[in-house]
Amino acid sequence: MASVRVGVIGAGWIGLDHMRRLTQVVPGAEVTAVTDVDAERAAQAAARFPARTLPTGADLVAAPDVDAVLVTSWGPTHAEHVLNAVAAGKPVFCEKPLATTAEDCLRIVKAEMASGRRLVQVGFMRRYDAGYRELKDVITGNGIGAPLMVHCAHRNAGAPASYTSPMAAQDTAVHEIDVLRWLLDDEIVSAQVLTPRATGRRHPHLKDPQFMLFETARGVRIDLEVFVNCQYGYDIQCEAVGETGVARLPDPAAVSLRSAGRHGRAVLQDWQHRFASAFDTELREWVAGVAAGGEPQGPSAWDGYAATVITDAAVESLESDGQVVNVDLQDRPVFYSP
Amino acid sequence: MASVRVGVIGAGWIGLDHMRRLTQVVPGAEVTAVTDVDAERAAQAAARFPARTLPTGADLVAAPDVDAVLVTSWGPTHAEHVLNAVAAGKPVFCEKPLATTAEDCLRIVKAEMASGRRLVQVGFMRRYDAGYRELKDVITGNGIGAPLMVHCAHRNAGAPASYTSPMAAQDTAVHEIDVLRWLLDDEIVSAQVLTPRATGRRHPHLKDPQFMLFETARGVRIDLEVFVNCQYGYDIQCEAVGETGVARLPDPAAVSLRSAGRHGRAVLQDWQHRFASAFDTELREWVAGVAAGGEPQGPSAWDGYAATVITDAAVESLESDGQVVNVDLQDRPVFYSP
Amino acid sequence: MASVRVGVIGAGWIGLDHMRRLTQVVPGAEVTAVTDVDAERAAQAAARFPARTLPTGADLVAAPDVDAVLVTSWGPTHAEHVLNAVAAGKPVFCEKPLATTAEDCLRIVKAEMASGRRLVQVGFMRRYDAGYRELKDVITGNGIGAPLMVHCAHRNAGAPASYTSPMAAQDTAVHEIDVLRWLLDDEIVSAQVLTPRATGRRHPHLKDPQFMLFETARGVRIDLEVFVNCQYGYDIQCEAVGETGVARLPDPAAVSLRSAGRHGRAVLQDWQHRFASAFDTELREWVAGVAAGGEPQGPSAWDGYAATVITDAAVESLESDGQVVNVDLQDRPVFYSP
C-alpha cells in the first residue's frame, strides 16, 4: 500500500513536530512538500524531514505529489489554505482554530458541503487521548447515568507576556469546549466568564485565573477553571457527575516516590508531554483514514465553527463583566450529523 | 477535677447521640438533666444515660445541677433556649442553626455582647474534622499561596421527601458556608444558585443538584455542587486553589480492595460516620473549655448569624432564577474578632 | 457510675502519655497512684496528673484506691508487676512485651489460669487501629477469599545508636507478629530473617534493613520488611493476598498538595501520630471493660507469650545466618480460646 503523501503548510514548531510524527511515528505517511511564509524556515524543515519546498500554500495544495494537506500556519491564514484544499478536493487537517472568525468557519462549512463530501479535520487532539476516550466510554456506557454537571480545570505553570485575557477562552478553554461537546454529545448554549481574585504571579494585563460556566442544550452545567500561571505544572482535570455516579479523567501514570517526608508523583510541566500519545493517535488515525479513502472521522469543520462561536461568546462575557452570553449557533446541517 | 454537668434540651437522635458522646466518649462531663417537648422521649433518654428529666428548657437552664446547656431541639426553638442560657450566664452549645432567622441570631448576638462574655458555641462540627484542620494548616502556612478559588462538592446518597429545595442551602451548604469562612478567614459577600439539569432520581418537587457560587470579600470564588440524591454515597470534596498550589481535603482512609476486576475503596454511606471523630473532638474541646472556665473557641454566635444571612441569600437566589444576591451582613463587632 | 481508679507503674514517656490519655481523653477513668524506680520522676508525674505516689509497684498493686494496674515500666520488670496484679485479682494492662522471656510469659499464663479468670491485657495497640480493623473485617467477611500471603513493611525514619539488630524483631516486628496472628486468626509456625544489602545510613553495628519471613499453621506466607533508617518517615504497609482479592491497609488520610512540580502528601514522621487513635481506643475499651467488670477483650497473656516465642525464633534466625527456625509454642489452653 502506497504511503499517503502529505504537504505541510507552516513549519513552526507544531508543523515540525507533526513532520517528525509523520516521518518517525506514524506508518503509511511521508512528507513530500513543505511551505512557510519564512522561506528559510521551510528550507530547514525540508532538509530535516526530506521533502521539497514550495513557494506558497496554494502551490502546495495544487502539487500532484501532495495527497493530503496539513495546515499548521498562523491562525489567521488557516481559512484560506483550508478553502484551497477543499476546492482541490484534497483531505486537509487543520490545527485549531479552523478559522479565527465565525464567518470564515461558515465559509469553509459551506464550501465543504458544496463539495459533497467531508474533507476537513480540525486538530482537537484531546478526543484521541486515552483517558478522555475511556471517560467517553464510561459515559456512553451509562456508567454514571445521565450527565448533569462537569467540573474541569485547565492549568498551566506559566504564560508568556503575549498571552492576553481573551486567549484564556480562545487558546486554552477551546480544548475543553471541543472535548466536552464530544464527551457529552451535546451542544453548548451559553457561556459566562467570572474573574476570581487574580494571582500576583501574572503579567499585570492578564485576568488569571478565570472561572468559566457553560450550559448545554440538555441543561448540563459545566464549570471550568482556567489558570495559566498556577506555577506547579500542567494539570488537566475533568470530572463528570451523572445521575448515578461520578467519573474522573485519570492523571497521567507516574512513578510514586516516598522520599524526604513526602509521598507523591511528579506533575508534568508541559502540554506536549501530556498529550503526546493523543497527537500520535490523532495523526495515525487521520493518515489511515486518508489511505482508506474514507471521510475523516475526527473533529469536523462544523466542530471548528462551533468552537469559534462558543469561544467568541466566552470572550464577550469576559469583556462585559461576566454577563451570561447566549451562543448563537446556526442549526447543524444533516451533512454534519454525528 | 469535677465533671461538667450538662443539661440537654431536645432528646431526638442528635440529642441522644451527644448524650452518648458525653457519657462514653468525652472525659470530664456528665449529663445531669434532659428535657424534650415529648415527655416520653425525655424519660427514655434519661433512663438510658442516667439523668433526671425537667419539664421545660427554661427549667433545665435554671437548674442548679446544670453547669452548661446543650441545645438539640427543633430549629425554631433554638433562639429561645440560647437566650435563656445567655441570660443565666451559662455556656451553651447549640446545634446549627443558631436560629432560623437573621433577626433572632442578632438578638442572641446582642444579648451575648450585653452579657460581657462569650457563652455561645454553634455546632458546626467540620471545623473539628482532622482533614479540614490539616487543610487550614496548609493554607495558613502558605502552602498554596494566597487562595483564589475553592471547588467543593457535597453529595448525599439520597434525600427524603421532606427535603425541600431551600434546604440545599439551609441544611446542606450551610456546612460549607461555615467551614469556608473559617478556612479562608474571609467573609462571603454574595451568593448565587444555579440549577443544572435535575436528576430523575429525586422527589419531583426538588431542584437537585444545585450549583452554588459564592464570592468573598477578598475576591475568592467558591463553587459548590450540592447533590443530595447522588446514589453512590456520602461524599465531601473541597479543593483550594492558591497562587502557587492546590490543596485537597482527604477522603476518609479506607482499605483498598482489588477484587472482581476492580481496584477501589468503599464510599461512606452516611455523614455520621464521615464526621464521627469531628463530633467527638468538638464536644471534647467544648467540655474542656467549659471546665477550664474560658470562653468557647468554636464557632460563635456571630458565625451562626453569618451562616443564616448567607444561606438566606442563597435561597433568595434560588427563588429568583439564579440572580446574584449580595450578602447583607452587619459589621462585625470587635467582640467577635477572631 | 464511678470512675475506674488506675495505678500506673512506670512514669517514662509512655507512662506519662497513658496518664494524659486516662485523664484527658478516656472517660470513666482517673489515675490515683503512680510509682517509678526514679522517685523524682514519679513525683513529677503525680503533680502533673494529680495522683499520689507510692514507693514500689507492689505497694501500688496493693493500694485500696487502685482498681486496675497499668504497667509501663522497663521491660524486664513487667513480669513481676503483672504477676503481682494477677495475685491481687486486679485487671492489669501491660505494655509490650508481656515479659522478656518465654519462661516468664508462661509463669504469667499459668498464674492467670490458676486465678480462674482473665485479668491481663498486653498493649498491642494495632488491633485498635481503624485501618487494621477494617482490614480484618474485609478478611473475615470473605472479601478476599482464603488468605494466602501477606506482604508487610515497617519503616522508621531513623533509629538511635541504642537500637540493636535483634530489636528489629523484638521491638519492631513484634507489632506485625501480633497483629497478623489476630488478622489471620492463625498461628505462626516458623520464622526466618534475611539481611539485604545494608543501608549506609545506619549505625555500623546494625543490620538494617532486615527481611523477615513467617509461615502460619495454615500455610500463609508472610513477608515483612523492617527498615528502621529509611529516612523518609514512618510508614506501615500491609497487603493481604487471598484467593479472590487483595486488600491493603490504608495510609493515613492526608491533604494532597499540588505544588512545586509535585503532587503528593506528607508522610508521618513518628509512630505516635500514626497510632494515636489506636492508643485512645485501646485504653477506652480497656477502661470500659474494667468498669463493666468483664474479662479483657484485647491481646491476652497468651498473645504476649506467643509474640515473645516468635520474636525469639526470629532473633535466632538472624543470629544463625537466616536459617528457618521453627516456633516452639506450647498448645493453646482452652482458657485462651478466642
Add this chain to the structure above:
Amino acid sequence: MASVRVGVIGAGWIGLDHMRRLTQVVPGAEVTAVTDVDAERAAQAAARFPARTLPTGADLVAAPDVDAVLVTSWGPTHAEHVLNAVAAGKPVFCEKPLATTAEDCLRIVKAEMASGRRLVQVGFMRRYDAGYRELKDVITGNGIGAPLMVHCAHRNAGAPASYTSPMAAQDTAVHEIDVLRWLLDDEIVSAQVLTPRATGRRHPHLKDPQFMLFETARGVRIDLEVFVNCQYGYDIQCEAVGETGVARLPDPAAVSLRSAGRHGRAVLQDWQHRFASAFDTELREWVAGVAAGGEPQGPSAWDGYAATVITDAAVESLESDGQVVNVDLQDRPVFYSP
C-alpha cells in the same frame, strides 16, 4: 528512506500481532515474508499482511528480500532460527526465551561474538514500558539512593490447564528477572522459590501462588509473588526500596469511578493491553535501529542467556522444596558490556 523488510518465522498469535504492528503501527517497516510449521497458518498470515510465504525458517533467513528476522515460533525452535540469522549476518529479534536451555543460549552467544557484532535482540518488552523506564530513571538519578530491596508481584486472573508449576518461573517470573537485572544494573546470584498455601482456584497439579526470592551480586533482595489465578485481573507491581526512598511502578492510568457505594478503577484483564505500548515502542526502536544500521540496543543474547540460567535455578529450587540455589552464570564477556 527504504523500509526495513522483515521476515517472520512463526505465525501464531504473537507472530500475527507483531505483523500487525509492523504493518499498522511502526513506521519504516514492511513484512515481506512469513513461514510457519503449519503452512496453512503461514498462508493466512501472508494474505492478511501482504507478504509471501516461504517453506522453512532457513529459507526465510536466506531470502534476499529479508533484511531482518523476527522469531516468534515455538520456544524450542528459537535457537536454530537465531543461529541461522547470526550466520547470515542479519539482525534478529527473538521472542523470549532466546533458547530453552542454557547450552543453546551459550551457542548463540558464542556465534554472535564470533560474528564480531551484535545482531540479536530478545523480546523482553518491559524495558520499553513507560512506567519501568520512569522507574529506572528515578533509580539511576539517585531518587531513592542505593537500592536495597525490591518487592514485586505478578498476577494473572487465571491460567490454563497447560500451565505447569515450572512455568511460573520460565514464562511468568522471567519478565521480572530480566527487567530487574536491567532496572538495578546488577546480576542475580541466587534464587529460591517458596510455596505458600495454594489457592483452591487452580488446576490441581499447579503450585500457585509461588513466592520467589532472588539475591543480586550487590546484595539487593528481591521478592516476587507469582500468582496466576488471582481471579481479579492482570496486575504488575514493583516497588524499589533504597537508602533514602521508595519508588513504585505506576498502575495504568484509568478513569476513576464513584458509583454504587464504591470509588475505584477497572483492573486490566490481560497482559496484552497492559504492555501494548511497550510492545509498540520495542518494535519501533528495533526497526529504527536496524534501519540506522547500528547494533540492537535492547535485551541482548547475554540477557537471554542469563534469564534462562536464572529461571533454571528457580525451577531447581521449586523442585527441591525451596532450597536456595546459586545461579551459575559464566563471566560476562566485554562484548556484552552495557
